[in-house]
Amino acid sequence: MLSGSIQHEGTHLAVCVSSFCMLFLKKALGTIDYRNGDDIILRLAPEEKGKCILQIGTNSGEKAAKIAEIVGDDVAGIDVNMGCPKPFSIHCGMGAALLTQTEKIVEILTALKAAAKVPVTCKIRVLDNPEDTLKLVREIxxxxxxxxxxxGRRRDERQPDRCRFEEIREVVKTIQSIPIIANGFSGEIERYEDIEKWRDTAGTSSIMIARKALSTPSIFRSEGVLDKYKDIENFLEFACQYDECYTMTKYVVQRILGGDQEHDPRGKALVAAGSVLQICKAFGMEDCYNKWRDDRKRKQSKKRARVDDDGVYNIEVSFPLKRLKNSVGFSPTPKMVLHDYLVETKTPKATYETVKREDKRFVSTAIIGDKKFRSGIGQPNLRMAEQVAALAALHGMNIRSRLEGNWEED
Structure with a gap:
């Protein structure tokens, strides 16, 4: 899943391979979030309206149609990836596994087009026999x-194998009713002018860029690419604004930084970073992180905990596992702060009831007298679940200020 960055130029591609997504409106961010359980599968920012193409991997027309019904017109279009050669895709009968299954391709595209409120496209690879490629594209x-x-590469080919642009040109000659988009030139593209060059070489209407757009987000600037550290700065600004998760933030910054992370002090700090805040500190952007964090807190502080049907105050808060590990021996945890407050106010001590959900994640309820507090965000183990329940209690009892540090950071 790419819930990643917004780009000023070009189209942002997001991947969602599950049809079991739920829609949420994230008011503090102004985003539309699609989630599978606790995991954010796709986050759409207001700036992406009309620009974001949802790319899906599927082996079923029924599942593809279901996704189309879920996303509606929140995206500008839906693209089916029928060219991915990765084992996880092939193993499930998706991606390049479909290239020799014309009937299945037709079934998927027909069902998707019937259900979708937005335009439908697809992406393939050239087949071993160029004539078979032309037969396939006619059916599509x-x-x-x-x-x-x-x-322009076959199923078993990878970079640095040559991109067969002449076979793409034959597709252009064969299919003239719709635009053909060339893909496979990322290794040849270093600047904006190269996009134009390879588009002309392939004879297509446009070029699809994946890897280069990730490692050099400013590749779409006609004025020229930016210094990689400026690209990182721009990305981190958006990552902080839209509360991007730590894992994806680190992945993208590492892709942009490339080999510099091995010898540049900022790169070494990035490798060691265990949170978005630490990543921002590595690049001198702590103020940016704090600005957007404080903005979210102001918006979230206006919300009160909701009371569930079972009388539990439910507050959706959580924190990274590494935050708890880093606190050992250095700073009080939510449970410690809650315990001290209850002792100080001569309130009965908290007890915790924890359940293990079907997805094998834990949710705990902090019980204090006749009040109960819970966060519905599942945790990887019982210890984390109890700490998060204590954090929910601190919020619900309006004593969160007693806990030092930015525990809620991603």
Whole structure:
């Protein structure tokens, strides 16, 4: 899943391979979130309206249609990836596994187009026999897609294998009713002018860029690419603004930084970073992190805990596991702060009731007298679940200020 950055130029591609997503409106961020349990599968920012293409991997027309019904017109279009050669995709009968299953491709695209409120496209790879590629694209054209992406390598080929642009040109000659988008040139593209060059070489209407757009987000600037550290600064600004998760933030910054993380002090600090805050500190952007964190807190502070049907104050708060590990021996934990407050106010001590959900994550309820506090965000173990329940109690009892530090950071 890419819930990642917003780009000023070009189209942001997001991947969602599950049809079991639930829609949430994140008011503090102004975003639309699609979640599978506690995991955010896709986060859409207001700036992405009309620009974000949702790319899906699927082996079923029924599942593809279900996704289309879920996302509605929150995205600008839906693209089916029928060219991914990765084992996880092939193993499930998705991606490049579909290239030799024309009937399945037709079934998927027909069902998706019937259900979708937005335009439908798909992406393939060239087949071992160029004539088979042309037969396939003719069938895809009949399905009513509005554009077709063609990767110029075969299923078993990877970079640095040559991109077969001449075979893409044959597709362009064969299919003239819809735009053809060339893919597979990331290794050849270093600047904006290269995009134009390879588009002309392939004879297509446009170029699809994946890896280069990740390692050099400013590749779409006609004025020229930015210094990599400026790209990182721009990305971190958005990551902080839209509360991007630690794992994805670190992954993207590492891709942009490349080999510099091995010898540059900022790169070494990035490798050691265990939170978005620490990543921002590595690049001198702590103030940026604090600004957007404080903005979210102001918006969230206006919300009161909701009371569930079972009388529990439910407050959706959590914190990274590493935050708890880093506190050992250095700073009080939520449970410690709550315990001290209850002793100080001569209130009965807290007890904890913890359940293990079907997804194998734990949710705990802090019980203090006749009051109960809980966060519905599942945790990896019982210890974390109790600490998060204590944090929920601190919020619910309006004593969160007693706990030092930015525990809620991602």
């Amino acid at each position: 054209e009949k399905c009513g897609v509005v554009a077709l992406g063609v990767h």
